[in-house]
Amino acid sequence: MKYPTLAAGCLIVALAGPASAEVPVLTVYTYDSFVSKWGPGPAIEAGFEAVCGCDLRLVGHGDGAALLARLRLEGVRSPADVVLGLDTNLTAAAAATGLFAPHGVEAAYDLPIAWDDPLFVPYDWGYFAFVHDRARLPAPPASFPELAASDLTVIVQDPRSSTPGLGLLMWVKAAYGDGAADIWRALAPRILTVTPGWSEAYGLFLAGEADMVLSYTTSPAYHLIAEGDDGKAAAMFEEGHYMQVEVAGILAHSPRGDLAADFLRYLTGPEAQAALPTTNWMYPAVTPEGGLPAGFETLAVPAKALLFTPEQAAALRDAALAEWLAALSR
Amino acid sequence: MDAACPRPAARPPAPALAAAAVVAALTLGPLAAVAVVAGGAGAPGPADWAALRFTILQAALSAGLSVALAVPLARALARRRFPGRRALITLLGAPFLLPTVVAALGILAVFGRRGLVNEGLAALGLPAVQIYGLQGVVVAHVFLNLPLATRLLLLGWLAIPAERFRLAAALGFRPADIARHLERPVLRAVLPGAAATVFLICLSSFTVALILGGGPRATTLELAIYQAFRFDFDLPRAAALALAQLGLCAAALAAAARVALPAAFGPGLDRVAGWQAADSPGARAGDAAVIALGAAFLLAPLGAVVAAGLPRLAGLPPEVWRAAARSLVVALAAAGLTVTLALALAVGAARGAGHLALAGALPLAVSPLVLGTGLFLLVFPLADPSGWALPATALVNALMALPFAVRALEPAARAAEADFGRLADSLGMTGRARLRLLTLPRLARPLAFAAGLSAALSAGDLGVVTLFAGTGGATLPLEVFRLMGAYRMTDAAAAALLLLALSLALFWALDRGGRGRAAA
Numbered sequence: 001m002k003y004p005t006l007a008a009g010c011l012i013v014a015l016a017g018p019a020s021a022e023v024p025v026l027t028v029y030t031y032d033s034f035v036s037k038w039g040p041g042p043a044i045e046a047g048f049e050a051v052c053g054c055d056l057r058l059v060g061h062g063d064g065a066a067l068l069a070r071l072r073l074e075g076v077r078s079p080a081d082v083v084l085g086l087d088t089n090l091t092a093a094a095a096a097t098g099l100f101a102p103h104g105v106e107a108a109y110d111l112p113i114a115w116d117d118p119l120f121v122p123y124d125w126g127y128f129a130f131v132h133d134r135a136r137l138p139a140p141p142a143s144f145p146e147l148a149a150s151d152l153t154v155i156v157q158d159p160r161s162s163t164p165g166l167g168l169l170m171w172v173k174a175a176y177g178d179g180a181a182d183i184w185r186a187l188a189p190r191i192l193t194v195t196p197g198w199s200e201a202y203g204l205f206l207a208g209e210a211d212m213v214l215s216y217t218t219s220p221a222y223h224l225i226a227e228g229d230d231g232k233a234a235a236m237f238e239e240g241h242y243m244q245v246e247v248a249g250i251l252a253h254s255p256r257g258d259l260a261a262d263f264l265r266y267l268t269g270p271e272a273q274a275a276l277p278t279t280n281w282m283y284p285a286v287t288p289e290g291g292l293p294a295g296f297e298t299l300a301v302p303a304k305a306l307l308f309t310p311e312q313a314a315a316l317r318d319a320a321l322a323e324w325l326a327a328l329s330r
Numbered sequence: 331m332d333a334a335c336p337r338p339a340a341r342p343p344a345p346a347l348a349a350a351a352v353v354a355a356l357t358l359g360p361l362a363a364v365a366v367v368a369g370g371a372g373a374p375g376p377a378d379w380a381a382l383r384f385t386i387l388q389a390a391l392s393a394g395l396s397v398a399l400a401v402p403l404a405r406a407l408a409r410r411r412f413p414g415r416r417a418l419i420t421l422l423g424a425p426f427l428l429p430t431v432v433a434a435l436g437i438l439a440v441f442g443r444r445g446l447v448n449e450g451l452a453a454l455g456l457p458a459v460q461i462y463g464l465q466g467v468v469v470a471h472v473f474l475n476l477p478l479a480t481r482l483l484l485l486g487w488l489a490i491p492a493e494r495f496r497l498a499a500a501l502g503f504r505p506a507d508i509a510r511h512l513e514r515p516v517l518r519a520v521l522p523g524a525a526a527t528v529f530l531i532c533l534s535s536f537t538v539a540l541i542l543g544g545g546p547r548a549t550t551l552e553l554a555i556y557q558a559f560r561f562d563f564d565l566p567r568a569a570a571l572a573l574a575q576l577g578l579c580a581a582a583l584a585a586a587a588r589v590a591l592p593a594a595f596g597p598g599l600d601r602v603a604g605w606q607a608a609d610s611p612g613a614r615a616g617d618a619a620v621i622a623l624g625a626a627f628l629l630a631p632l633g634a635v636v637a638a639g640l641p642r643l644a645g646l647p648p649e650v651w652r653a654a655a656r657s658l659v660v661a662l663a664a665a666g667l668t669v670t671l672a673l674a675l676a677v678g679a680a681r682g683a684g685h686l687a688l689a690g691a692l693p694l695a696v697s698p699l700v701l702g703t704g705l706f707l708l709v710f711p712l713a714d715p716s717g718w719a720l721p722a723t724a725l726v727n728a729l730m731a732l733p734f735a736v737r738a739l740e741p742a743a744r745a746a747e748a749d750f751g752r753l754a755d756s757l758g759m760t761g762r763a764r765l766r767l768l769t770l771p772r773l774a775r776p777l778a779f780a781a782g783l784s785a786a787l788s789a790g791d792l793g794v795v796t797l798f799a800g801t802g803g804a805t806l807p808l809e810v811f812r813l814m815g816a817y818r819m820t821d822a823a824a825a826a827l828l829l830l831a832l833s834l835a836l837f838w839a840l841d842r843g844g845r846g847r848a849a850a
Contacts, residue, residue, distance in 0.1 A: 032808070037649045038816035065560045072563055073367075073707065079714055093563075153443070158540060160557040192443070193462050194545040196537050196553075199814035200431055204541075206819050207435065208444040222817045281817065325377065328545045 025055045026259050028248075029080040031067055032060035040272070040279040047275070048266045054259060063197070064163045064246075068094055075099070076253045081260045084123070084248035084267070088307065089166050091120050091247060092314035101252035104261060107268040110287045111245065112305035120247035121264045123272070124282035127241035127302050128167045129234035130154060130212040131219045137211050140235035144172065148186035152211040155204050159321055161196045163244070168214050170313055171242030173320045174306040180320065184327035191328065217241065217299055222281045225295040233300065240304030246282065346678020349671045350689035356729055357692040360704020361576070365569040367707055372566030374554075374574070381554040382574060388464060388539060388550070389532035392471035396479045397525045399472065401517065403624040404483035406617035418621075419484070420838050422628050423477045427786040427833040429807045430474070430537045431814070432635060432826040437461075437470050437542070439634030446630065466542030471535065473631060475528040476624070478734065482527070485738060485776055486520035487513075489745060505613065518589075523737055526586035530579050530694040530733070551575050555697050572700040579695030583688060632830070639827025642820050650825050653809040654832055657789045660724045660805060661836055664788035665781045667728035672735035672780055677769055679740050680747035690736030693729040701726060720803055727788035734787075735780035739773060746772035782840035786833040806832065 035041040035058045045056045061067045064085050071078055076099065086094050094100060100119045109115050115122055130147070132140050141147040147154070157165030172180045192210045195201040205213035212235065220232040248267060250260040266272055273284040277293050284292075308316065365371060374382075407419060425433060440446050441461040448458040461469065490512055498508055536552040551571055558568035672690060679687035693701070705726065709718060746768060754768050770777070790807055804812065806829045813822035 033812060033815035036804070036809075036812035036816060037647065038812065038818060062560075069560050069563055073703070074710065077710070158546070158553075160553070160561045161540075191545060193541055193543075195541050199811060200434070200537070200541055202817070203431075203435060203814055203819050203822070204438065204442075207438065207442070209438060209442050219817070226817070325546050329380075329547050 023053060023055050024256060024259060025057055026052070026082065026256055026263055027057045027059060027080050028082040028084050028263070029059050029061055029067055029071065029078075030083075031063045031085040033063075034058065034085060034280070035060040038279070040276050043275040043279065044267070044272050047271050048263060051266070052259065052262060056263070064090055065161075065166075071099060072097060078251060078253075080251055081254035081256050082248055082250055082263055086120065086247055086249070087163055087167075088243075088245050088247070088310050089163065089170060089313045089317070091117065091249075092310035094249065095119050095310070099251055099253070100249040101254075101257065103250050103264055105264045105268065107265075107286050109268075109285050110283075111285060112243065113245075113307055115245075117247070117310075120249045121268060122245045122247050122285040123267050124276045124280055124285055125243055125245040126216040126218045126282040127234075127243055127305065128164060128171055128214060129217040129219075129237075129241055129300075129302075131205070131215040131232055131234050132212045134231050134233050140212065140233075142236060143238045144175065144183050144187065147190060147212075148183070150190065152190060153192040153209075154187075154190055154212040154214065155192055155201045155210045156194055156214045157198055157201050158194045158196055159324060162198060164198050164201075164214055164216075165194075166317070167242055167244050169320045169324055170308055170316070171306060173316055174242055174308060175237075175239035181323040181327060184324055185330075188328050188330065194328070216244070216282065217302065218277075218281050218283060218296070221277070221293075221295050221299055224298060225278060225293065230298070236300050236302060238303070240306045241302035243305050243307045244282075245285075245307070246280075343674075343678050343681055345674035346681075346686045349674035349678070350686045353671060353675075353689045353692055353729065353732065356705075356725070357696045357701065360701050360708060361569075361572055361696055363704040363707040364565065364572065364700055368565030368569045370566055371570035371573055372564060374567060374570050377549070378551075378554050378567070378571060381549045381551050382578075384547070384549060385533055385551040386578065388467045388471070388535070388543075388548070389529045391464075391468045392475065392532045393525045393529035395468060396472050396475045396528045397483075397521055399476055399624070400479035400483050400524065401521070402620045403476070404480045404487055405513070406620040406624075407480070408484055408487035410614075410617050410621065418625060419481075420834065420841065421632070422625065423481060423783075423786075423837060424632055424830060424834055425473050425628055426475065426477045426783075427790045427837065428474075428635070428830060429790050429810065429826070430535075432810065432829070433474055433631070434470060434538050434541050435638075435823075436631030436635045437466075437473055439638070440630045441466070441469065446634075462542060462544030464543065464548070466544065467535075467539050467548055470538045470542045471528075471532050473628065474538070475531060477628060478531075479524045479528055480624075481779070482524040482737060483517070483520055485779065486516045486741060488775070489741060490516060505610075519741060522586040522589040526582050527691075527694070527733060527737055529582050530691070533575060533578060533582075534694075534697055551578075552697055552699065555699055559699060559703065568700065568703075572697050575697050576695050579691070583691050583695075587688075635823070635830060636827055638820070638823035639830075640824070642824035643827055646821065646824055646828065649804075650806070650809050650813075650821075650828065653804050653806045654828055656720065656803060657806040657829070657832065658836070660720055660727065661785040661789040661832075663724040664728040664731065665785035665836075665840065667725070668731045668735050668784035669777060669781045671728070671732055672739050673769075673773070673777065675732075675736050676739035676743040676773075677747075679736075680743035681751075687736055687740055691733045694733045698726075698730070701729075720805070723791070723805060724788065727791050728784065730791065731780075731784035731787045734783050738776040738780045738783070742773050742776045743769070778841050782837040785840055786837040789833045789836055790829060 033039050041058050045058055048056050061070045064087055067083060067085055068090050071083060102118045103121050105121050109122060111122060111125060141150050156168055159165040159169045172183050176183050195204065201213050202215060204210060217234040220234060223229040223232045248264055250257060250264065254260055268286050270288045273286050274288040274290065276282060276284050277296060438445060451458055494512055498512060534552045536550055536556065539548050539550045540553060551574065555568050555571045558564045558571060675687050675690045705722060750768055754764055759767065806825065810822050810825045810829060813825055
């Protein structure tokens with residue numbers, strides 16, 4: 001059986017393609033759905049490469065939290081120049097690694113909050129919301145207590161393995177503070193199941209398993225724009241909606257800091273910002289001149305935006321998780 | 331183990347030693363790398379103990395039920411011949427090859443709130459059944475693992491020489507006698523290993539357990555490890571949990587090895603077994619019912635996967651087809667590696683180095699997440715891991731399939747050695763000649779099964795490729811996941827169907843080669 005081993009070995013060597021180029025290579029670590037054909041990656045790679053005279057290498061790593069874990073494992077030896085795809089629930093831990101350098105990028109952000117983080121540049125954002133089907137649920141609940149008092153079923157994500165799951169944890173905490181544990185206890189019977197990630201939850205919802213799913217206020221835009229289906233909507237909660245702000249930062253040890261800063265300027269520039277809404281299905285951080293894509297004007301806009309600072313989010317996280325686990329494990 | 335025919339204690343054959351060393355290095359090495367980077371193992375918290383208890387409970391229930399149901403199913407399949415039997419046996423293996431997310435969606439299409447079962451119950455005015463909870467975890471694990479348990483038992487059953495059945499018929503054995511003298515020894519030899527294998531698979535369950543378990547009550551050890559890595563970045567705790575998992579697996583394997591006894595039937599002429607004694611109308615009807623029920627349970631969720639995927643199959647973008655081609659290459663590379671290692675280990679075990687075969691089970695004992703992370707830690711100082719995504723996937727998938735391959739090969743290797751080893755020794759047949767004239771022909775069927783299983787499993791695996799990630803070289807399971815992440819659930823369903831077809835085709839093509847040589 002020597003030959004199969006040899007053949008397997010040759011295959012393995014052949015599979016590991018070489019990557020060599022004369023032009024400078026800018027390596028960007030991001031989450032996997034960013035680099036996929038259906039994400040913003042292809043458009044942004046082509047757009048930046050057309051102006052930078054460089055090779056933009058987007059490397060996908062799971063989701064935002066997996067990205068940060070990978071960066072911590074690699075430390076200063078990381079081949080990444082830029083990390084793209086953390087959110088404000090992760091940036092305190094990311095900043096504490098000391099791996100990030102000030103970006104020096106300025107832009108006129110259209111965020112519901114002021115932005116002055118020296119280490120991280122926001123590129124898109126959204127509100128968490130419970131998405132439902134208008135036909136099946138014409139009058140959705142308008143608050144967490146109303147949802148708890150209903151006989152509806154919802155699917156949420158696990159905060160330990162999913163950034164939207166962690167976002168919901170922060171949402172309830174931001175809205176109810178010390179009363180969050182009571183809200184979770186009241187919500188527990190309404191939670192059909194908890195999934196490891198967003199994809200499983202949304203897939204189950206579309207398969208009709210539950211009445212509502214934790215997603216974003218921008219999710220209905222996908223169905224409207226890509227599928228011509230106006231049947232999905234996000235329920236507006238009177239407590240306000242927690243935000244997810246997605247950010248990118250430059251690694252301090254990168255020898256290509258200037259190129260990295262150029263990339264962040266491109267990322268917050270009109271071309272990339274125009275590509276994000278219909279690929280990442282989030283609001284752009286800087287509204288492009290042409291405005292939002294047609295269809296986005298139909299989306300419900302929460303009356304109140306909730307967001308902890310990165311430091312608050314980091315400080316509250318473990319206690320909020322303990323409340324969630326206690327309420328849902330009963 | 332070879333008490334029945336003692337022979338001079340042989341030195342373990344060199345290939346077996348080498349294979350065991352390779353496997354140990356590739357599994358324990360990454361674990362050690364994580365522990366070293368972590369600076370030791372940390373103390374698990376109370377939530378970790380709860381996760382440990384739930385993990386053992388669900389794995390024990392899943393393993394027990396899987397093998398309990400596999401016994402009548404394998405028995406019925408072994409003693410009945412009907413049109414489409416081969417196709418059915420191949421199809422029944424499909425759930426084991428599915429990515430877990432796809433399998434979970436298939437199960438929910440049948441047992442979920444809007445599933446076939448509940449729609450049927452509602453039409454009859456009956457209350458709905460609730461799948462979410464421990465019951466859901468066990469149902470899903472039985473769905474995923476019953477096929478494997480059935481195939482392992484079936485391999486054992488088919489190893490009973492036809493001469494024994496003819497002798498039994500000549501002696502006027504009734505079904506009860508056959509059960510006692512022929513079937514029970516087979517079960518005693520194969521059942522503990524099959525149960526331990528399913529138990530070990532369920533120990534590292536995570537996605538299925540969480541989704542069908544209905545929430546954090548169903549936190550498994552693997553999820554706790556995932557949390558330690560990703561959420562808390564607490565490497566010492568991750569290392570401690572991985573060690574706990576390793577200990578648990580070692581205990582399960584040791585227990586199975588104590589219970590298992592080799593069946594000693596002596597050599598036969600490899601003819602298909604006759605079952606005259608079980609030919610009463612009652613036995614026929616019973617077997618037909620068992621096969622029908624087993625097929626309905628395993629094929630209904632698969633039908634849902636097919637129905638969901640068919641509409642968009644033809645319209646899948648070229649990326650998905652390219653990913654399928656990549657998965658095919660990964661699968662074949664992994665299968666070649668698995669079969670080589672498994673053959674060396676199984677033959678070594680048959681020649682008296684039984685402990686070496688335990689190395690074959692090691693990959694199941696190490697958390698896939700720890701394995702991937704540890705390999706990353708080992709590769710990272712030497713090369714950019716993102717360029718090694720596909721080779722690493724092939725390597726880890728080969729390791730992950732190894733326990734099943736060794737499990738499938740070992741009984742046949744032992745039988746070949748016990749029945750023909752002395753003859754081969756007396757003829758001075760060693761090395762390549764022995765491999766070509768004795769080992770390969772006697773092991774053709776399980777070898778082909780192992781190759782098919784390894785290839786199919788590798789094609790369907792998602793776990794490791796995400797850890798090594800990459801710059802576009804996605805495999806088919808990753809592409810399914812990307813489509814889901816981009817809201818494109820119907821395209822994802824179509825890609826999942828393509829994956830199912832690819833896995834089944836690989837399994838069928840390789841497995842068939844073996845069955846052609848030793849008619850089943």
